[in-house]
Amino acid sequence: MVRSGFADRRQSVVFWHRQSQARQKTNGRDGFADRKRLLPLIGRLFGQEEDVNKWLAGYDEKTKTMREQLKQTYGDQSFMFLAVTPKLFRVYGNYGYADILFSDLGLKPAAGTPADKTMEMVELEGLSKFQPDHLFLVNFGGKADEVYAELKKSPVWNSNKAVQQGHLYEVTNETFNIKAFGPIGKEMLLGEIGAMLLKKQ
Template identity: 30%
Template sequence: MKKIQMNKRKWLLPAVAALALALSACGSSPDGQTGEQANSSAPASSGTTAKEKVVKDGMGHEVTIPAQPKRILGSYLEDPLLVLGEKPVAQWSVASGTQQYLEKELSGVPTIPSDLPPETVLSFAPDLMLIGNESAVAKGLYEQYSKIAPTYVLGSEINNDWRKTLRKIAELLNKSDVAEKALAGYEEKVKATKEKVGPKLGDKKVAILWVTKKTFYVVNGKIASGAVLYGDLGLKMPNILAVLPEAKANWVSISLEKLAELDADYIYLVNSDKGQAGNLEEPLWKNIPAVKAGRVYEMDRTRSWLYNGLIAGTKVMDDVVSSMSQ
């Protein structure tokens, strides 16, 4: 097992090393932080003085977690970090953009490519790196990241469940009570949403589709907005979702011919092709019962329907309530 210590980073550029030492030295003294730092996390929520601790991550690495990390890099983990009151030092991005449903919360936070190039990571001088899946640290990347900052890999078993992810990150940051309070609030939101939409959707089948580059995708039912509608709210799945093979992907492509068999009463359509007619003008699409009945609710791709997390789920529920009030 490789134990990661701050004093193993002597190879860093002098300026970065000095910054890292200053950040770790300030530990439990928030008043010593400068205005230049991107994160102003609160002290440990338990009310006790936070201490550095050594823990094992999802891959078995021994990782030294700083007492009070101030420059956390958690690419694609911004949702749980924000729930815990932590503003990351940089945010996930791809060629098509960022997680736009978090645009307001992450205002002013610079972007970092989703593949996390080590040299770019180094430029942000993080004092803690949080990684979702094991694949993100393959081919020697873990060794490179761990020389820059303590690097904790959640592992797919935790990362694939946003509640487990939130609780694990909260545990690392000594904010478990913050997480539990947020989760309790989420469950209250679920209850209230059921009461609002139940009379209209209770016995109806609901489909969630995504169209991008003129290809349709259906959520696999266990993640993203599928987990919210079918898991949290208990809404009924359409026939095509029930017969899809088990898939690791969040969204599974489906032919228009197969989609024509859809028996959903309502469709939530995440449209990344907005402004392009594409398959939405095809007769097979127009003849789907829910489409003919005008029960298609189009969601812009900037909404949270493609993502996992407490904030994402909360926004999805708001969208469902809004659509049912139309």
């Protein structure tokens, strides 16, 4: 477990991660491999390199165990992470919550998922090409609430494979924007994802 000294500096980790993401948008690089390389550098800056290495080892072990459980449970079933915004929809690939699903936990992205980049902006009609077995969704709120309400009335939504099978997992805006970018939040998300995908089995 990471000591409080490192946990207290999680906002610095959040800042680093988002800056790193901004630089990586042009070439699609992301994922746990880069965090393994760069997080120790941050730990060294704060004199917490040993704590960071312990956290990385623990997180790696937890994700390995969970990957195996998910593989046994879901096999080649596909997953998608969708965001409802006030305008276009976003299909996420290697960013934040979606990166945990696909990179860290090894879940199979639905056909059409931009796995090698942050996201793809999609209009309502364009969502029909995505037919995941399981759908994670975040609603950004505000005017996006109206968009989401209209989406749920549409033939596109009601013909979606995951929706038809009741495999919809809603993620709060706070969870999407905060937890996926820091060490404490990422460990919390493993528990939450496990509760959604494994404990109900």
